[in-house]
Amino acid sequence: MKAYNFAFFDEGSKREIRRATVKAISIPGYQVPFASREMPIARGWGTGGLQLTLSLLGQDDIVKVIDQGCDESVNAVNIKKFINKMTGIRETEQTATATIIQSRHRIPEVELRADQILVLQVPIPEPLREVEPSEYITQRLHADQEYSAIWLMLFEQIMKHNKMTTGADHPVLVHQRYVMSPSPIPRYDNCKLHNSKALILLGAGREKKIYAIPPYTTVQSLAFNDYPFQTEDFSGRTCHLCGASAVYFDELIDEESGHKYYQCNDSSYCLQRLNQELL
Incomplete structure (x- = not known):
């Protein structure tokens, strides 16, 4: 039971x-x-x-x-x-x-x-x-x-x-x-x-x-005609792992170099793209 x-x-x-x-x-x-x-x-x-x-x-x-x-x-x-x-x-x-x-x-x-x-x-x-x-x-x-x-x-x-x-x-x-x-x-x-x-x-x-x-x-x-709704701007940026663009990114900083880089926030989407590249 x-x-x-x-x-x-x-x-x-x-x-x-x-x-x-x-x-x-x-x-x-x-x-x-x-x-x-x-x-x-x-x-x-x-x-x-x-x-x-x-x-x-x-x-x-x-x-x-x-x-x-x-x-x-x-x-x-x-x-x-x-x-x-x-x-x-x-x-x-x-x-x-x-x-x-x-x-x-x-x-x-x-x-x-x-x-x-x-x-x-x-x-x-x-x-x-x-x-x-x-x-x-x-x-x-x-x-x-x-x-x-x-x-x-x-x-x-x-x-x-x-x-x-x-x-x-x-x-x-x-x-x-x-x-x-x-x-x-x-x-x-x-x-x-x-x-x-x-x-x-x-x-x-x-x-x-x-x-x-x-x-x-x-x-x-909700937005005004002269102040339209705007999303986060990731134009020109790509994921440092899978190369994706036009997605929502996490902004990361390398502790040693201080270099800023971007990674797909959606972890399964990023992994799926990586697996497709390996096939």
């Missing part, structure tokens, strides 16, 4: 999470409250994303877990170990092989397909939280589609720094209705949300919220 049900949760808990997920898919960008369960990992370390993943997994699924582009970080490795112990399903580091991809702070470089699901871990799901501490008031502002405070925040950044200074988690408008926090992905990844072929689910365990971007949904990063 197994000590735990398949995928850790009892079937009633899975159904409750799935119902919230279906509602989130039906109303793109809307934050759906759900009864976030206690998990054997601390809140803030991906419990929201993990609950989504566990509620969706089946025996035939293949899971990939990444943390800031890396498959072998502490967060990613421990979540994979837990999923494997609770399900026994296959794991992979190849984006193209996975059916469910759980990620923290990055969207893979390989374009996702319609038969894949991307689950993003979210620490703070409320895009209005920086300008309004009250949950009751933020709900009213969303209902009224009143986002002037966010526009004012971006305007103040331009007045102080002559540019928008959101390094990550830049707010987006989903389906011309809800302003949404895309999780702390870099600005470079915001464009991957627009008209994505894959279903994108976002879960915040500590804040008890689930929201979603269904496939082929319009997603626009």
